[in-house]
Amino acid sequence: MALSGPKKTVIQTVGVVVLMGGLAWASVPFYDWFCRVTGFGGVTGVSEVAPDEVLEQTITVRFDGSLNGQMPWEFAPVEREMTVRIGETNLAFYEAHNPTDKPVAGQAAYNVTPYQAGAFFEKIACFCFEEQVLAPGETVQMPVSFYVDPEIVDDREGQYIHTITLSYTFYEIDLPEGYAALDTDQPTDLN
Known part of the structure; x- marks a missing residue:
């Protein structure tokens, strides 16, 4: 049985809408995976252990360190710069302070520049x-453990990178x- 003109058009249109919706839904995890694998856009890698070679x-x-326009915290790196050996595990700290009278939650977005360095910058642990x-008035130092992959020295573009900037923005x-149900006047351990 062949479909007539208007029914066929409706079915084709619905099919295209469903297909496009499926592609749009799948594009977010695919793009995230692509960025993590390639370091595209300055996305860093995640590793459980440092390399054997230093x-x-x-x-x-x-x-x-920066804050989204609506974030009430104060946030900055403890140390602005360090010189590290390639392949060696390093530890850096950022400090955050909540100057408000209420608890505030945040999530950090991050990247590295130049973007090509993302494929070689590996985090082992990170806030x-x-x-x-952060509770009202609380100040914390948050660690990030990282290394620069030794493969950077043999990479066609990576070998010319001498400075990497690690940036965080808190939202x-x-x-x-x-x-919110907790009594904020009492000390709490939420970690």
């Missing part, structure tokens, strides 16, 4: 992997469920 060559890592909640997010 080179004598060094690279400068600069640290930058950016989890939501952060305010909704408080985790149950947190």
Whole structure:
């Protein structure tokens, strides 16, 4: 049985809409995967352990911190710059302070520049992997453990990178469920 003109057009239109919706839905996880694998857009890698090889060559890592326009915290790197050996595990800290009279939750977005360095900058542990909640008046130092992959020295573009800037931007997010019900006058351990 062949479909007539208007029915066929409606079915084709619905099919195109469903296909485009499916592609749009799949594009976000695919793009995230692509950025993590290639370092595209300055997205860094995540590693559980440092490499076995530590080179004598060094690279400068600069640290930058900013806040989304609506985020009430104060946020900055403790140390603005460090020179690190390629392949060696390093530890840097950022400091955040909540000057308000209410708890505030935040999530950090991050990238590195130049963007080509993203494929070689590996984080082992980072405050950016989890939501952060600061009580009223609380100040914390948040660590990031990282290394620069030794493969950078053999990469066609990477070998010319001598400085990498690691940038974080904190955004305010909704408080985790149950947190608002806590008495903020009492000290709490939410970690």
